[in-house]
Amino acid sequence: MTTDTKLMEFPAINESIRKAGKSVTLSGVIGQRFIGAGMSDKIVTVNGVPGNALGAYLNGGKIVVCGNAQDAVGDTMNDGKIIVHGNIGDAAGYAMRGGSIYVKGNAGYRAGIHMKAYKEKVPVMVIGGTAGSFLGEYQAGGVIVVLGLKSKDERIVGNFPCTGMHGGRMILRSDCRDIVFPAQVSKKPATQKDLKEIKKYVTEYCRLFGDTVEGIMNSPFMIVTPNSKNPYKQLYVAN
């Protein structure tokens, strides 16, 4: 089923998703916010530019965006999957606590800010291009992967990545020589076990966006985690 959303406001779009069958295609989307927010079980394909907070509180199902998405994609999502065949704006996966986001291109600032995990709920965000500054700010759990494909710049993330990070992992397809991390995190080259896991994400990325797994895997990967030997203890007040 296809819904032409051109003149529809977001409550009407979400109502049409609720009334649709298992899968629905939205055409002519132009900036309407909250598409698929709180949705649990549908497959929504978006043609056009979805507005901010796409798939906020997503609780299952799948959202596929055929072009770019704006800010706060998957804000606080709990489950399900968001696939973006373009770039995403700032604060993608804000406080995400489950499910996965796959982005073919670049992410803006603050991707994965305050991602968290609990028991079997481990959110995953895979960014095919580069990420802006403050990647994984206050990250508390989950996995953020940046592949830096087709990046002209050697630095695949901006300034101040992992600021305030205290849980989870960041996987960067880079030797990270030019990236400055805070003292409270540590980076080390991926182990065989890590690479096995990375391959899983890369395989899915290639299935979705069409690239070669071997081509992407043939590169150094670094794993960044909080450094429990140098905690945030007395960071602000030393007494």
Added chain:
Amino acid sequence: MKKEGETRIPSGCAIAAVISKTGKLMTGQRIVKAMEPMHDRSNGLGGGFAAYGIYPEHRDFYAFHMFFDCRDTRKKCEAFLKEHFEVVKGEIIPTRKIPEITDEPIIWRYFVTPLKSVLADLQLDEKEFVARTVVKINNELNGAYVFSSGKNMGTFKAVGFPEDVGRFYRLDEYEGYSWTAHGRYPTNTPGWWGGAHPFTLLDFSVVHNGEISSYDANRRFIEMFGYKCNLQTDTEVITYILDYLIRRQGLTLGEAASVIAAPFWSTIDGKTDEYDKEKHNYLRTVFPSLLVTGPFSIVLGFDGGLMALNDRLKLRSMVVGEKDDKVFIASEEAAIRVMEPEAENIWSPAGGEPVIVKIKEGDF
């Protein structure tokens, strides 16, 4: 109702802009349309537009756009203007009566040029005199407010949603080579016609999405140089800072951007280009009080160009796109797609990274 400046209430906003790099004229229709998908970013308490190249027949005269509270104030102000300026034309700015826009003040425009004898007496250059006159009227002439004072440009603003403000001012009947737009969601002030964006001085106009936290520090500094921030809105102070840095201090646009959105010292220290490092060190040291902190994304309009800039932490969104001779800037990509569905090279500039578009001299 209390006016701007009389109270401070403890901003989401929307901005958009389009410019033709070759100086081609376009009506206001496109930029007004761009504000529609971003409707929810404003709350109906302010909308406005700046347009460049709209008064070619009076291109050598300063176009004063003014609000008056009553006829008496207007008469008083006209008498004041005639003492210092040659006024070649004074007329009501045409508007369209629509139910969405109410309680409008008296809205006039004047095309003026300072009297040579006055300038000679005061030993001031023309722009400085005009800027001082604008500050004087806005401060001393109760009930009168100059909301636009550049040459061959004009701003149009009101209380209302931007789409409605555009219809109200009949912007489809103007043709400019560059347009900026703003939808307001006031966070600190009650929302009065004068407090809507763009804020202007001479040909500089600023539309701003955000809320700066350095307002008072910036205000205290800039008021030492004759500016008066009487509206308590942060955008006013940004406008004066840019006027001070660019017109009075002679900084380039890029340098001015490095002052207000200066990188962190740690980022400056990490720079490998020694000249660049020294330049940033110098600018931060000389103008520490003009560092603007807190969220902002702004578009500065000026004679022959635009500059878009995000705060150094990029706490607000801003997207840029291109198509043929046009460059588009907006808070959301959706707005760019409304202006040009086939826009290319859509990208988000980094925090503190200015996007400067200039038209070749002679093309505008």
